[in-house]
Amino acid sequence: MQLKDQFRFVRQNMKKNKTRVFMTILATAMGCAFLIVLASVGFGLQKSVVKEMTERRVITQIDVHGKEGDDGGSFRPINKKDIQIFEEVKDVKAVTRRKMLQQEGNFSIGNYQEPAQTFVANFPSEVKAGLELSEGRLPKGQDEVVVGYNFPLNLASKDAPDDRYDNKSQLKTEYRYSGKLIGEKLELTVRQLKDGKQEEKTIPLTVVGISKKPTKEWAEDRSVFISDTILTEIENFTGTPKGYLLDANSEVPTDQDIHENSFDEVKIYAKNMEAVQGISDQLKDLKYATYSVVNELKEVNMIFMIAKAGLIFIGTIAILIASIGIYNTMTMAVTERAPDIGIMKAIGANPKTIKRIFLLESSYIGLIGALIGTLVSYGISYAVNFAIPLIIKQAFGKETELNIIFSDIPLILPVICILICYGVTIISGYRPAQRATRVDVLKAMRREV
């Protein structure tokens, strides 16, 4: 019997009891929709969390915090030799290293001032890692500096009152420095406690560049990049490495040598996301303490994987319940059609053909149910994503700060659902189909036409 004819048979048979078939398909569709919607919450939350994690950090970035000492316990900061090792690792795009001034530098221009974090950076590697300027150029001279994009926006008048910030925590325009900054003189004031007295030193600098606006909306870049020479000048004044600020009781740190040659912020940028894991593993073998969002993502994904498997399992129970309906429908169909089956067997239908027709019918019900369920669940998913933020807004009177996806249906989910549904359908349709092949010809034909 040709497959086409088998399908025709199945369709004809299904038309004989439309209501029953419809109800069975409905139950299957509900089971599938339940499974997909339930699991979609897992997928949605995972997507939200991963998005949140990757948005806050550059995904190809690996932070290196230090190297484990030979004793196995203590960590030492990263030095120039380490940087050389990092740069030789395969698939490394750039290694940025920054030294940080160990006190907040106070920068002023005319009547405007601003405290800011001050760094010494290696500009070639910063550029390779993606540093771009919105204005000006990179520093050449020793007294030339580059400032962060948000630095000029926070350069406030010395007379500004306490309520100088607007409701978005931005410096009000009237207190903000409005002149041009590139080429202007900027004064850096550093402090140190000497013989119980606070002394100050002012170093003149020239602004030559302003960095580009950070891509992340929430990010704020107010840092100032000075040269190594200026840092040395500061160190000479403070008498401490990197301008470390002493208080009345503290003394100069003893591990001065290490600190002087070490970097405070070392970041390795991989060529692509796939390379991050390999680089992390290599550094781990070399006993460096690293952190990358990819490592964390792996753990988060693992947790969500377990959660999703659990949700799919619960959803499968719904499909199993629906399969009872399929079993019932198919058993009824076999009972009702026993006389027809008897006639078909009498004229020479192979039992296998009969079995196949019934299995095809139950698969038909299962697959149509699964498809309808999938469509419905997409609808529910969109509705949920649309409605829940509105409900939260109504309930709490403000919009959700986090852009949470409540329900997400990746293609794999309907595929899993359809496979589960198909499997369950075949199992539940198998016994009735088997029964159909055992219909007794003589008993079945004993009816009045």
Place this chain on the structure above:
Amino acid sequence: MITIKKLSHDFVIGKKGRQTIIPVLRDISFSVEKGEIVTIVGRSGSGKSTLLNLVSGFIHPKEGEIWISGEKVSDMNEAKFADFRIHNLGFIFQSFQLIPSMTAFQNVELPLILKGINEGDRRKQTEEMLKKVGLLDYQDHYPGELSGGQQQRVSIARALIINPPLILADEPTGSLDSETEEELLQFIKELNRDMGITFLIITHDDKVAEIGDRTIELRDGRIVEEVRLLCN
């Protein structure tokens, strides 16, 4: 065409532990030659229906052998017998055994579908066959919309569509009036004469028995008489 050797069969009735064995056929042996019409007669309960069911493969014999067209069908399993039936045997039943939800056309077409013939050839052959039995105009009618005679013609068309060398008929005229009975018997004779189809017919009707080349009478599960009718 058909050879039956020492065929015996019995039915077991009753619940387990209190079963009763009822012998139905005992040591039946006979053969049917190609192109013959053989009728089997006997009273109700004589075992003639059981004999036909055994030859049809609907039940499995307890003892003895059945050979059809050189094949030992009594040893075949259900699936193998099904394949044998669809290629070699045509059936005519007393109560026609048409599928009520299928039209006359679909009922006649059914064996061809089971054989796996493609749609174009099926249509052609089915229409030809319906024309032959004079029901082409009724092809879209359901069995319930046809008279007894017409239904039996549909069932004959269904039997003939696979070009079987042998047709097994169980009381073919049992549900027909005398006029249609006459027509049907003529038709069987024609098929036998023109196409050389062998018939094994079960009947308790003398008129039907008369069309056979031979008549075998069964009583209490045994052959009591075998009559060769010379007039045919």
